[in-house]
Amino acid sequence: MIDDGPKPPPRTWSRQKSTSVFSSPWFDVRQDAATRPDGSPGRYDHVLSGGSVTVVALAEDGRVAVTRQWIYTHEETQWRLPAGRIDPADSGPRAAAARELREETGISAEGWRHLGTVNCADSFTNHRDHAFLATGLTRGTARLEPGEADLRVHLLPFEEALSLVVEGRMPHAGSAFALLMVRALGVR
Structure with missing residues (x-):
């Protein structure tokens, strides 16, 4: 891979709001309003766990x-x-x-x-x-x-x-x- 010098940092997801949809002692199901790496609005559903x-x-x-x-x-x-x-x-x-x-x-x-x-x-x-x-x-x-x-x-x-x-x-x-x-x- 050839390095052509400094590049702008890559865009990442950005969480705007996070809502718990379901919660138990073992995990939490979240629904997030987010901004995608391309700048468009999106929704991201995911599970949070203590590991x-x-x-x-x-x-x-x-x-x-x-x-x-x-x-x-x-x-x-x-x-x-x-x-x-x-x-x-x-x-x-x-x-x-x-x-x-x-x-x-x-x-x-x-x-x-x-x-x-x-x-x-x-x-x-x-x-x-x-x-x-x-x-x-x-x-x-x-x-x-x-x-x-x-x-x-x-x-x-x-x-x-x-x-x-x-x-x-x-x-x-x-x-x-x-x-x-x-x-x-x-x-x-």
């Missing part, structure tokens, strides 16, 4: 905690890593990751590494999933919520968990991102 976390709980023997449960919105049973929303009571994504890991699997971790953050469905929502690597694991008792009564925890070799992503059998974006980051960073 979520996904955890690669990696044991010393190379096994990874993987869950299998019915996912209501996709109407099927899916493989995923331990994951969940960031609650208002959580001090941040790292605290939410530790809580979700304990609740879903009963596992606590001593070591934590932020693997990155992935945007989910950008045109539809501001939702972000924060991925973490948890090490120095200690097993305990899970504290499942009523909607998670069917959740089962499996300890799979890392390569087997990664193959679920590659084969399209683990479609959860946060799980795929987290496992691929562990591989890309050379951790496993």
Whole structure:
């Protein structure tokens, strides 16, 4: 690409007014009156979310905690890593990751590494999933919520968990991102 010198900054969307169409403890549906990048008026409907976390709980023997449960919105049973929303009571994504890991699997971790953050469905929502690597694991008792009564925890070799992503059998974006980051960073 050839740089021909300074260019004017690109035009962006500009929010004029934002109205809540529906609100719940989990998300807020907004309808915005906006100005488009070309200067014309427009409407933008979107969902605001507090975000979520996904955890690669990696044991010393190379096994990874993987869950299998019915996912209501996709109407099927899916493989995923331990994951969940960031609650208002959580001090941040790292605290939410530790809580979700304990609740879903009963596992606590001593070591934590932020693997990155992935945007989910950008045109539809501001939702972000924060991925973490948890090490120095200690097993305990899970504290499942009523909607998670069917959740089962499996300890799979890392390569087997990664193959679920590659084969399209683990479609959860946060799980795929987290496992691929562990591989890309050379951790496993």
